[in-house]
Amino acid sequence: xxxxxxxxxxxxxxxxxxxxxxxxxxxxxxxxxxxxxxxxxxxxxxxxxxxxxxxxxxxxxxxxxxxxxxxxxxxxxxxxxxxxxxxxxxxxxxxxxxxxxxxxxxxxxxxxxxxxxxxxxxxxxxxxxxxxxxxxxxxxxxxxxxxxxxxxxxxxxxxxxxxxxxxxxxxxxxxxxxxxxxxxxxxxxxxxxxxxxxxxxxxxxxxxxxxxxxxxxxxxxxxxxxxxxxxxxxxxxxxxxxxxxxxxxxxxxxxxxxxxxxxxxxxxxxxxxxxxxxxxxxxxxxxxxxxxxxxxxxxxxxxxxxxxxxxxxxxxxxxxxxxxxxxxxxxxxxxxxxxxxxxxxxxxxxxxxxxxxxxxxxxxxxx
Ligand SMILES: *Cc1c(COP(=O)(O)O)cnc(C)c1O
Numbered sequence: 349x350x351x352x353x354x355x356x357x358x359x360x361x362x363x364x365x366x367x368x369x370x371x372x373x374x375x376x377x378x379x380x381x382x383x384x385x386x387x388x389x390x391x392x393x394x395x396x397x398x399x400x401x402x403x404x405x406x407x408x409x410x411x412x413x414x415x416x417x418x419x420x421x422x423x424x425x426x427x428x429x430x431x432x433x434x435x436x437x438x439x440x441x442x443x444x445x446x447x448x449x450x451x452x453x454x455x456x457x458x459x460x461x462x463x464x465x466x467x468x469x470x471x472x473x474x475x476x477x478x479x480x481x482x483x484x485x486x487x488x489x490x491x492x493x494x495x496x497x498x499x500x501x502x503x504x505x506x507x508x509x510x511x512x513x514x515x516x517x518x519x520x521x522x523x524x525x526x527x528x529x530x531x532x533x534x535x536x537x538x539x540x541x542x543x544x545x546x547x548x549x550x551x552x553x554x555x556x557x558x559x560x561x562x563x564x565x566x567x568x569x570x571x572x573x574x575x576x577x578x579x580x581x582x583x584x585x586x587x588x589x590x591x592x593x594x595x596x597x598x599x600x601x602x603x604x605x606x607x608x609x610x611x612x613x614x615x616x617x618x619x620x621x622x623x624x625x626x627x628x629x630x631x632x633x634x635x636x637x638x639x640x641x642x643x644x645x646x647x648x649x650x651x652x653x654x655x656x657x658x659x660x661x662x663x664x665x666x667x668x669x670x671x672x673x674x675x676x677x678x679x680x681x682x683x684x685x686x687x688x689x690x691x692x693x694x695x696x697x698x699x700x701x702x703x704x705x706x707x708x709x710x711x712x713x714x715x
Pocket of ligand 1: 442
């Protein structure tokens with residue numbers, strides 16, 4: 349029995365290397381699915397874990413910093429990990445429509461997976477605070493979009509109410525299947541490194557993802573001998589830091605719109621993660637976030653501002669890190685989601701209105 353399982357696992361790993369089947373198929377034995385579950389997948393997951401020389405050098409002390417680039421999922425954020433599960437289960441249970449409140453990425457993922465599964469999707473977004481790329485996605489993937497004169501927290505309150513009264517499945521991170529799908533990112537990190545990192549740095553909005561990672565590490569430690577568990581470091585934007593301050597923030601403000609959340613639904617779960625992992629929750633300013641955002645781009649990695657909070661937070665803790673640590677920073681979303689932010693915050697040399705002559709351009713190049 350044991351040997352059979354071992355061979356099966358090995359086959360599955362080889363399969364993963366050759367042809368990725370999507371995260372539900374890859375990690376089936378760890379997920380609440382059966383042969384009856386219709387798997388709605390866009391081959392999400394299997395995102396690269398990239399070593400960062402420049403951030404490692406910046407931290408020093410022989411630290412190795414890796415970036416889990418989850419912005420390379422099909423719709424450009426980690427939300428796809430949760431959505432493949434949430435939509436597959438909704439379809440299995442006979443649901444015809446899904447609904448979510450979103451700062452943008454959840455709506456993009458919900459719209460894409462719902463359309464792929466033949467379900468209707470409704471999304472509530474806060475007026476004026478959704479990045480361009482995300483809005484474009486919700487529009488083109490075919491969601492019905494309701495933009496409200498209120499923030500994310502208000503939108504969530506309404507969709508929770510609606511999903512209780514009507515036959516519409518809620519696909520925010522209160523949906524337990526979301527967390528199940530998202531925990532696979534922790535599996536992938538361990539599969540890649542061969543061990544768990546000493547620290548995991550992650551941005552927090554509703555704090556579903558930090559809870560999912562912790563669940564993933566804990567589950568893997570039960571089946572993999574001698575697996576250490578990471579210290580979980582959660583970071584919020586200074587103007588939107590309800591978990592750091594242990595309050596409800598009425599009017600959250602930050603350039604990192606994906607984590608502009610004043611009343612996180614997974615607050616209690618997140619506190620347990622902090623306690624169990626001996627971790628910490630801290631805030632970073634928008635200036636810290638933009639600095640980290642630019643640093644990452646200079647090494648070829650373009651993430652959205654919320655994602656850069658994980659690296660900004662790590663940099664802040666430079667003096668607390670033990671020698672020869674292995675650290676993973678989660679880059680939750682792709683930089684192309686929020687082109688305005690890059691256009692407004694960069695150190696590029698951009699000369700326009702130039703005459704199209706060889707002489708003029710040679711002069712500009714300095715030759
Ligand atoms: C949703 C999101 C977050 C926050 O994740 P939570 O699970 O709400 O804590 C962070 N970054 C990006 C890019 C996101 O889309």
